[in-house]
Amino acid sequence: MGERVVSREAERHLRLLVMRADWLDQAFVHWPYRPADVQVLLPARLTVDTYDDTAWVTLTPFVMAEVRAAGLASPAPAVGRFLETNLRTYVRGPDGRRALWFLSIEVSCAAMLAARAVGLPYHSGSLTLRRDDGVYFYSGMRHGGGASYRLTVRRGEPLPAPSERDVWLTTRWHAFTRRAGLIWDTPVEHEPWNLHTGTVEGLAQSLTTAVGLPAPSGEPLVHVSPAVRQARIGVSRPRFRAGY
Template sequence: MVSYGAERRLRLRVLRADWLNQAFVHWPYRPADVQALLPGGLRADTYDGAAWVTLTPFLMAGVRPAGVPSCVPALGSFLETNLRTYVRGPDGRQALWFLTIEVSCPAMLAARAVGAPYHRGSLSLRRNDEICSYSGARRGGEGAYRLAVRCGAPVVPSERDVWLTTRWHAFTRRAGLVWDTPVEHAPWPLHTGAVENLTQSLTTAVGLPTPSRDPLVHFSPGVRGVRIGPSRPRWRAAGSAGGALRN
């Protein structure tokens, strides 16, 4: 089961950031619908028999490459939205798999080098009292959304809450390899959330059916001092010679 706190301290770090005003909008799916979008070797992770897909818009702030002293200005703040699902690797490791990532900062497109599906997006975020309003659209492509979430009371996370919001690895695919990017941060401070308004075409744009149920929602004011480790190749994708790679 997913641990609430980080699995380990990262000795090597490539990036530090704050992830703020993050909404988590979760839909259950048939595992076969999600599995059809995954590369060979990865399998859809499930909770209570369902695979889950989550829309997560948020603000990236204080972004700074590791090793850059605090006296040097950070890269600034920008918005990101990802549509993600939950997977297991050949060794059972649990991780995120990003179906699409829209970002307003061109520098983040460099993560395409390890297969992260980053795209330039036109994104916005407004917060008025207890309501966060987000919108986003990929520039020159399909997929857009408008979302307003009302932030509710803090919660003591249940097993399902942790499973839906927390992963310490993200997998990507590039050049026939599955890459693993580790992350470390404080546990998410979670609140209940309620959708005030939602229209979206991101799920159908990535090849999923339109959600058949209302979403489950969380909100978090965010975590600071997020540490992202270097991406490393872990497995050859199915259909390639060999299995796990040594590092």
């Protein structure tokens, strides 16, 4: 299984920034998976990370707000505020570095599709969010048909002292992507997650099967974070060859 502790605090290692943004009204819907079901979707030199010998896949819709390129004092006029939904898992590189691996990313802002240049799997879609007294109603439909989701989450009590598993499931300070035969590393910094418990009150989705996973089984584990301010995204750098 290996060391499973993940730091709740950022590594404070960023020197060159690409972007700053606020992440608002974020839900985390976590499903357990057999490690072999996830490993088959990864490049050869990445290993699925596990908690208690279980792999996890997380659906996380949220609002990107106050998006600004590094060095700009005001939000980027072509971006501003938009909805995004990630389907992600947790991996280790050959040197043991922990990172996110995005299986798919749905986004309502066409300008973000430029991030495909570093291997991020962005798909343009129509995404919506409605809030009603602590209940979040998310939905998304990928343009051109195919993958979609409808999710209703009720926010619960705050978690002033998140457990080790809560932190493991929500926190990573790197994201790996694959491009031109290389694995690229994008560093991230932000304040610790302001986590609440959560409950799924409705869910229908085809994102997991669209990426080649079996349909999730059982009740998911849920977190909600009302806001993380001024998340900082660094420059992507090639880390190692992807392998085959």
